[in-house]
Amino acid sequence: MKSKKNRSFLNMYHSRLPNIASKVVENRHRATRQMLQLGFMMLAMLIFQISATAARSAPDSFADLVAKMSPAVVNITTVTKVAKNLAPEGIVPKGSPFEELFRDFNDQNPGRRGPRNTSALGSGFVISEDGFVVTNNHVIEGADEIAVEFPNGTEYAATVVGVDKNIDIALLKLDVQGSLGFVSFGDSDTARVGDWVMAIGNPLGQGFSVSAGIISARNRELSGNYDDYIQTDAAINRGNSGGPLFNMQGEVIGVNTAILSPNGGSIGIGFSMSSNVVAPIVNQLRKFGEVRRGWLGVSIGPVTEEIAKTLDLENPLGAIISEVFDDGPALNAGLKTRDIILMFNGETVKDAGELVRMVGRAAVGEEVRVV
Numbered sequence: 001m002k003s004k005k006n007r008s009f010l011n012m013y014h015s016r017l018p019n020i021a022s023k024v025v026e027n028r029h030r031a032t033r034q035m036l037q038l039g040f041m042m043l044a045m046l047i048f049q050i051s052a053t054a055a056r057s058a059p060d061s062f063a064d065l066v067a068k069m070s071p072a073v074v075n076i077t078t079v080t081k082v083a084k085n086l087a088p089e090g091i092v093p094k095g096s097p098f099e100e101l102f103r104d105f106n107d108q109n110p111g112r113r114g115p116r117n118t119s120a121l122g123s124g125f126v127i128s129e130d131g132f133v134v135t136n137n138h139v140i141e142g143a144d145e146i147a148v149e150f151p152n153g154t155e156y157a158a159t160v161v162g163v164d165k166n167i168d169i170a171l172l173k174l175d176v177q178g179s180l181g182f183v184s185f186g187d188s189d190t191a192r193v194g195d196w197v198m199a200i201g202n203p204l205g206q207g208f209s210v211s212a213g214i215i216s217a218r219n220r221e222l223s224g225n226y227d228d229y230i231q232t233d234a235a236i237n238r239g240n241s242g243g244p245l246f247n248m249q250g251e252v253i254g255v256n257t258a259i260l261s262p263n264g265g266s267i268g269i270g271f272s273m274s275s276n277v278v279a280p281i282v283n284q285l286r287k288f289g290e291v292r293r294g295w296l297g298v299s300i301g302p303v304t305e306e307i308a309k310t311l312d313l314e315n316p317l318g319a320i321i322s323e324v325f326d327d328g329p330a331l332n333a334g335l336k337t338r339d340i341i342l343m344f345n346g347e348t349v350k351d352a353g354e355l356v357r358m359v360g361r362a363a364v365g366e367e368v369r370v371v
Helices: 002-056 063-072 099-108 276-287 306-311 329-333 352-361
Strands: 073-084 116-126 132-135 145-149 155-164 169-174 195-201 209-220 229-234 243-245 252-260 268-276 300-302 319-324
Touching: 002 063, 063 073, 063 195, 063 243, 073 132, 116 155, 145 195, 155 276, 169 276, 195 252, 209 268, 229 252, 252 276, 268 276, 276 352, 319 329, 319 352
Parallel strands: none
Antiparallel strands: 073 116, 073 145, 116 132, 132 169, 145 155, 155 169, 195 209, 195 243, 209 229, 229 268, 243 252, 252 268, 300 319
16 A cells, blocks of 8 residues: 555656756746846946946047047137227326327327227137037127138138027027038036046137146036036136037037136136036027026025024925016916925926026926926
8 A cells, every 4th residue: 555655656756857847947047047137237337337437537638539529619700890089088188288299199190090990719619510600699799790710721701690698608600501510519417526528719819729627616606697607627718718618528518608817817717608508598599599588487595504494494405485576477376485496397406596597498488397
């Protein structure tokens, strides 16, 4: 009896062996696939990290990047007709014995009484193959003639498409035949303090020149409501205004605009308006010829440590509403004085200045969510 039970048990055991073996093999295959997938993921992450590090690290030479980007960077010369008398009036008081001398000088040089031309220099860069050029507004403001010169010596006359004085940006158009080389805007928000950058321009009217450095600081505000400057120690001088600030991928992440200097020359403190502020404005100028910014209809202020503590906020973030204007979008949406705006259109509001820039980027008539 026992032998029959043993045989039946053995038969049953042997009959299950193929199933057990197949499951073991299947589990091994599954484990192998998972290990391979994990290995590929780790390899991909490693390659990504190496690529990112290589992209952000300083190259052995900037020569390749310069050769690729510089054909789209231009020198800008402006001519302004000034109807001003250059005679030295007011130098001597009436009745002075020298008055007659200066009168004789003016009579002998009548040409100096008429209109004269003044010129200014700056930089810019081409953003489209059909000849749209970005520069600073202060480079071309009030100009009667604008000439754009390329590195190969080719020169074109330019017309002003539109300007935005708030961020000191101007868009020009060249009348060209054929296609031009151009550069593109990058995402300035991904730029980090310490990243390498390169500036190309026309410093002090000396012609095309390249300088390199790092990003010294981000989100600098100088004087405007929409300011978001990148601070860099790359040499920027007079004449660099309107030129591009490149990252190591050859993308424009800033427009060189201003320097801090006691003597007018570079001391390693330069400011470039970030591309994420400039690019939407350039698109509007290109489309409409003017800037159409969003408007919330409120007056705002910073959320200080004291305000945050009073309102039991964990951190002093956002912007507090100090006034709601009549017939504005905020009033119609139910916003009230002393409300704190923490999110705008799905983005976290860090401070009042950032909210101003967010609202300015929003399209007119666009419906956004405010928290």
